[in-house]
Amino acid sequence: MLGTLTLLLSCQLAGELTARLLHLPVPGPVLGMVLLFVGLLVRGGVPEPLQETAGGILRHLSLLFVPAGVGVMAHLNRLEAEALPIAAALLGSTLIGVALTAWVMSILSRRSPDAESGNGEDVP
Amino acid sequence: MSPDFHEIWVYLSASPLAGLTLTLVAYQAGMWVFERFGRRPALNPVMIAVLLIAATLMVAGIDYRTYFDGAQFVHFLLGPATVALAVPLYRQFQQVRRSAVALLVALLTGSAASALSAVAIAWALGASERTMLSLAPKSVTSPIAMGVSEQIGGLPSLTAVFVILTGIIAASFGSWVLNLVRVTDWRARGFGLGVAAHGIGTARALQVNEVAGAFAGLGMGLNGLVTAILLPVLYRLFFT
Numbered sequence: 001m002l003g004t005l006t007l008l009l010s011c012q013l014a015g016e017l018t019a020r021l022l023h024l025p026v027p028g029p030v031l032g033m034v035l036l037f038v039g040l041l042v043r044g045g046v047p048e049p050l051q052e053t054a055g056g057i058l059r060h061l062s063l064l065f066v067p068a069g070v071g072v073m074a075h076l077n078r079l080e081a082e083a084l085p086i087a088a089a090l091l092g093s094t095l096i097g098v099a100l101t102a103w104v105m106s107i108l109s110r111r112s113p114d115a116e117s118g119n120g121e122d123v124p
Numbered sequence: 125m126s127p128d129f130h131e132i133w134v135y136l137s138a139s140p141l142a143g144l145t146l147t148l149v150a151y152q153a154g155m156w157v158f159e160r161f162g163r164r165p166a167l168n169p170v171m172i173a174v175l176l177i178a179a180t181l182m183v184a185g186i187d188y189r190t191y192f193d194g195a196q197f198v199h200f201l202l203g204p205a206t207v208a209l210a211v212p213l214y215r216q217f218q219q220v221r222r223s224a225v226a227l228l229v230a231l232l233t234g235s236a237a238s239a240l241s242a243v244a245i246a247w248a249l250g251a252s253e254r255t256m257l258s259l260a261p262k263s264v265t266s267p268i269a270m271g272v273s274e275q276i277g278g279l280p281s282l283t284a285v286f287v288i289l290t291g292i293i294a295a296s297f298g299s300w301v302l303n304l305v306r307v308t309d310w311r312a313r314g315f316g317l318g319v320a321a322h323g324i325g326t327a328r329a330l331q332v333n334e335v336a337g338a339f340a341g342l343g344m345g346l347n348g349l350v351t352a353i354l355l356p357v358l359y360r361l362f363f364t
Contacts, residue, residue, distance in 0.1 A: 008204040008207045008208055009204055011207045011210075012203045012204055012207050026352050026353075027265075027267050027268045027271060027348060029202070029203040029204075029206035029207055029267065030206060030268065030345055030348045032203070032206065032207040033206055033207050033208075033209050033213075033345055034210075034345075035207075036207055036208075036210035036211075037210040037213055037214055039210075040210060040211070040214040041214070046211055046214060046215065050211060051211060053208070054208035054210075054212075055211075057204065057205045058205065058208055058209070058211075058330060058337075059330070060151075061205055061323055061326060061330070062168075062291075062323070062324055062327035062328075063147075063148075063151045063170075063173075063198065064198055064199065064201050064202045064323070065170055065202075065266070065287075065288055065291060065324055066147055066151055066170055066174060066177070066195070066198065067147060067191075067192060067195035067196065067198050068199060068285075068287070068288055069171075069174040069285070069288035070177045070181070070188060070191060070195070071192075071284050071285050071288075072174065072285045072288075072289075073178050073181065073182070073188045074281060075279075075282050075285055078255065078282065082252065082255050084249055085245070085246045085248075085249035085251035085255070086246065086251065086255065086259070086286075088245050088246075089241075089242045089246035089249070089251070089259055090242070090262070090289050090293060091293055091297075092241060092242075092245045093237075093239075093241040093242035093245060093262075093263075094238070094263075094293040094294050094297075094320055094321060095294075095297060095301045096237055096238065096241045097234050097237055097238030097241070097263055097294075097320030097321070098294055098302065098316040098317055098319075098320040098321065098325070099301045099302065099304070099305045099307075099316065100233060100234055100237045101230050101233065101234025101237075101312075101315060101316040101319045101320055101343070102230075102302055102305070102309075102312040102313055102315060102316030103305050103307055103312075103316075104226075104229060104233045104234070105227065105229075105230035105307075105311070105312040105316065106308075106309045106312035108225065108226035108229055108230065109223045109226040109309065109311070109312065
């Protein structure tokens with residue numbers, strides 16, 4: 001647990017430093033993810049403690065968005081004044097985004113032989 | 125109010141402990157409601173938690189900044205959690221490699237469509253330029269979205285709110301719209317949620333299926349990259 005947390009933070013820190021040093025427009029944590037991913041490729045497997053801690057954090061991923069979400073309080077005036085365009089834009093663009101991405105992906109990968117079955121995973 | 129009580133109140137409303145505890149309690153209340161009523165996606169735990177906390181703060185007269193002093197410890201974990209997404213991604217790497225071309229085309233289409241349709245709809249309904257610019261990066265995870273928003277002249281904190289709302293919308297209606305367009309492939313369903321709705325979409329995908337979760341995490345990471353690079357360029361094309 002402690003070791004894994006250190007590993008995750010180190011990857012993030014390395015990502016932040018790389019982004020700043022090389023003036024990349026990419027956020028540090030995303031580079032950290034790439035770094036850890038490459039590390040796992042080199043090592044050729046996920047160590048048990050990492051699997052456990054990562055699983056634990058990701059199970060409650062949505063909790064981590066709560067503090068930023070409460071920021072809605074600070075913008076009530078604008079949200080009220082532009083309620084219709086904001087609501088329509090968020091609803092429309094999100095549903096378009098989810099549907100279009102998934103649809104394009106499923107159309108294009110249908111050609112590969114095992115596309116539908118997802119390697120033996122059950123599909124509804 | 126007795127003096128003792130008053131002192132305690134002053135301590136509580138200024139201490140980070142209260143904000144932090146409130147966040148965890150509200151989230152667990154949200155989870156409880158979500159589980160209790162049959163895991164209905166419309167009862168998104170994040171939405172319930174946000175409403176509970178906002179209501180509590182307003183009643184108690186505590187401003188957002190004071191609350192965030194405590195809640196930032198939770199907020200901070202977004203970074204390590206993003207890094208941790210490498211694990212499900214690695215476990216699905218064989219599948220990712222097999223569908224690399226499909227992923228890339230879907231990513232670019234979905235990324236552009238999310239940002240452009242948001243701005244177009246807002247523009248058509250008469251939103252202010254500030255609001256439109258704050259909407260553009262709303263599909264990617266909040267640290268990236270806020271950075272991009274600042275770069276193109278939006279309001280970062282408003283963008284953070286749009287990011288969360290986008291996630292809640294996708295978590296609530298994502299399965300419905302995916303069924304509507306008849307996509308049954310878990311990889312595609314997950315990828316769509318991740319590209320269009322970052323971490324909250326990914327959290328939703330992880331709840332449903334591990335393959336979907338891994339592809340959602342991948343979609344979130346990749347769209348973070350694409351949006352961070354592409355949006356500032358698009359902005360220069362359209363707005364200057």
